[in-house]
Amino acid sequence: MLKRSLYILLLFTLSCIDPYKVEIPEGEQLLTVEGFITNEPGPHLIRLTRSDTYGSVFEGLIRPVTEAKVALRDSEGNVTFLSEEVERGSYFTPAGFQVQVGRSYILQIELQNGKTYSSLPEIANSVPQIDSLSYESVRTFTSDRLNDKVGTQIYAYFKDPSDQTNFYYWRSGPGDYVLVANPELYTLPPTHPTNPRGPAPKDCCDICFAKENSRIQSFAIAADESFNGLSQKIPVAYIQDDGLRFKRTYRTEILQMAVSREAYRFLRLVQQQINITGSVFDQPPANIRGNIIGLTDPDEVVLGYFIVASVSRMPLYIENSRLSESVTPRIIPDDCLTVPGTTLDPPSYWNPPRD
Structure with a gap:
């Protein structure tokens, strides 16, 4: 009898709860x-x-x-x-x-x-020229040892001028790479009427050229407060190994730019926000104001930044044979031309150095 009364009381209580609507302003x-x-x-x-x-x-x-x-x-x-x-x-x-x-x-x-x-x-502002570029494999350990993060760290070498204060901004240009496929491993689709999933090797093609140009790009910045007038080696770009990029040869370009003090401050704040990991030691999220103002309404918030820079640009070819670390290569069991955006001909500027 006591249990039955308790069930009735609980049902009565639950039936009297009205949903609470949360009004979120647009x-x-x-x-x-x-x-x-x-x-x-x-x-x-x-x-x-x-x-x-x-x-x-x-x-x-x-x-x-x-x-x-x-x-x-x-x-x-x-x-x-x-x-x-x-x-x-x-x-x-x-x-x-x-x-x-x-x-x-x-x-x-x-x-x-x-x-x-x-x-x-x-x-x-004027920018010093890049003297040279180098690269090395980098493995970042994670909680899952079978899925460590592997990539290539790129370094720029240059001589900082001593007669001015410099603020640097580095970006990598679009990437091109040799896409290696395995058409000899091609099998028929599961819907094939006579031999579903049966081997059907293709004669072509195992080597193509692919281009990637993500709008979301990492960048690096530096101020010469601690190295004014000195020769420098700065890590300027990181490219993650996805199992395809570094199977043969990867090409990118490094842009070394001189920006204003104000642009450097803006980019530093953006970098701090990008690097937030959820730790209690993180910088608090912020609405970063740029250098665009509203003339019609000066109180209007405008996002982004208009940057003016001088540039030193240098290409870099990353060879698989010179990388000490790599992830498990991804297999494309088909003609490489079936991958969207690939071609058989290299770009007109493709010119890897010969040993």
Whole structure:
């Protein structure tokens, strides 16, 4: 009798609970500006997008800002207009445009709704040339020993000038690599009427060339406060081994850029946010303000940073035979041309050094 009364009481209590609705305010659709211009001949890309709002049916999508008027103005009064090309929200300088070292540049934007924006002036500082590049295998141990992280660490060697304060920004360019496949291991599909999954070796092709160009790129930064005027070896890029990239030869380019003090501070804050791991010692997450201000509404928050830089660029070829660590190679049991984006011909700039 006591148990029955207890069940009735519990049911009565549960039936009286009303769901609590949590009202989450929608976030702002913030204008985001990303891109940089350099002293190399253009075209250079400036991309305009809008951040999404909470609860939107399009949540997670990047919304391009189209049909804007975008221009560059330098400290000599020269104005260069950018045109929207290739994809929506992407604005390009003319093909021959390049910044002049010693001049400062301002990015100006006018949207369809009439709102105007401007960057703060960014000066183009000179950059020392990269003397050479080197690389080595790096294994990062994880809690699962069978899935340690393996990759290639790239180093840049250069001489820092002693007559100025320098702020460095390194990025790696698009990667190209020899894609090795195994068409001799091809088998028929399971739906084949006479011999499902039976061996059916293909004569071609086992060697192709693949390109990768992720929009999400790692970067490195440094200030010469501790090495002013000295020769340096700096780790500037890391490329993870995915089982395909380093089966034969991988090519990338390292861009060494000189940026302003303000751009360096912005990139350092971004780097701190990227490196958050969930530890109690992490920097607290922050909404990082860039160098774009709203002229129509000075209180409007604009994300991103307009960077002006001079560049020293050098290609690097990474050979599998010179790597001491690697992950288990991935097998492609088919013609390598079945992998999207591959070709049989190498890029026009493919020129690995000969031993």
